[in-house]
Amino acid sequence: MPISKLSLISLLAFPLFAQEPATETPVATDAASAKQKEEPKTLQLGQRVNGELTLVDIDGKPQNAHKLMGKITVVNFYSIQCPIQRAWDGRLAAIQGDFEKDGVVFLHIDSNHTEIGKEPQQTEGDAKPYANVREHLTKQKLPFRVLLDHGNKVADLFDAQATPHVYVFGKDGKLVYKGLVDDDQKDRRAGERNDYLRDTLAQLLKGEKVEPFETKAVGCSIKRLPKAGAGEGQRQGQGRGRGGRRQREGGGGR
Numbered sequence: 001m002p003i004s005k006l007s008l009i010s011l012l013a014f015p016l017f018a019q020e021p022a023t024e025t026p027v028a029t030d031a032a033s034a035k036q037k038e039e040p041k042t043l044q045l046g047q048r049v050n051g052e053l054t055l056v057d058i059d060g061k062p063q064n065a066h067k068l069m070g071k072i073t074v075v076n077f078y079s080i081q082c083p084i085q086r087a088w089d090g091r092l093a094a095i096q097g098d099f100e101k102d103g104v105v106f107l108h109i110d111s112n113h114t115e116i117g118k119e120p121q122q123t124e125g126d127a128k129p130y131a132n133v134r135e136h137l138t139k140q141k142l143p144f145r146v147l148l149d150h151g152n153k154v155a156d157l158f159d160a161q162a163t164p165h166v167y168v169f170g171k172d173g174k175l176v177y178k179g180l181v182d183d184d185q186k187d188r189r190a191g192e193r194n195d196y197l198r199d200t201l202a203q204l205l206k207g208e209k210v211e212p213f214e215t216k217a218v219g220c221s222i223k224r225l226p227k228a229g230a231g232e233g234q235r236q237g238q239g240r241g242r243g244g245r246r247q248r249e250g251g252g253g254r
Contacts, residue, residue, distance in 0.1 A: 042159035045212035048173040055109065055147040055154065058130040063107060063147060069173050071105050072204050074197070077155060078108035078146060079163035080115055080136040082220035088164050088181045093142055099201050108144040111155035112223040116148050152224040162219030168200050170210065176200065179215030
């Protein structure tokens with residue numbers, strides 16, 4: 001049976017222009033300025049996701065944002081092909097195992113058109129879609145629930161740049177952290193690294209106030225669909241992010 005299509009419903013405000021008198025010549029609108037006003041704003045630290053945002057998983061089961069209110073939620077932009085994502089998979093699975101039992105929700109979003117295709121997959125009979133994603137999760141023994149972002153609409157809304165790219169929302173639905181899982185990609189400094197994701201979740205579960213902060217994501221660029229008039233390389237960005245220095249709103253380390 002056909003899998004449910006991804007739907008992204010966001011409340012966008014479009015500028016209203018007063019009509020000029022019929023006897024006057026209309027003032028020309030700057031095309032670049034008008035386009036910028038029409039484009040959706042990206043999610044910022046301290047903001048909530050629109051409650052009507054809905055994605056489906058590889059079984060066609062929907063996950064609606066408004067149902068996550070009151071729950072600490074981790075969103076990770078995911079790839080089944082990225083070797084950098086794979087380096088963090090084990091730690092992400094361990095963190096999920098440690099915190100899921102306390103009610104924390106973990107969602108992994110695949111926005112790469114090279115992995116999930118341009119459109120929702122359809123199958124016949126008992127066959128299930130996204131066999132490549134299923135095979136990867138089974139082979140690697142990963143407990144991840146993967147959601148599908150055809151057209152990278154959610155990745156654009158979140159301004160997600162790489163895989164992995166982690167976002168943490170508090171019980172009030174506000175974004176409190178985005179960036180790295182930790183600053184030890186190759187898993188060589190377990191006793192010395194900054195465990196950004198794990199530490200943030202621990203604080204939130206204790207009811208402690210977490211001042212919104214971010215680190216720069218490091219990973220494979222998300223393979224976005226090219227925009228009309230833009231080359232594939234230009235649309236997909238400039239590749240892997242760099243760095244990992246912890247940043248907070250207003251600057252400064254934690």
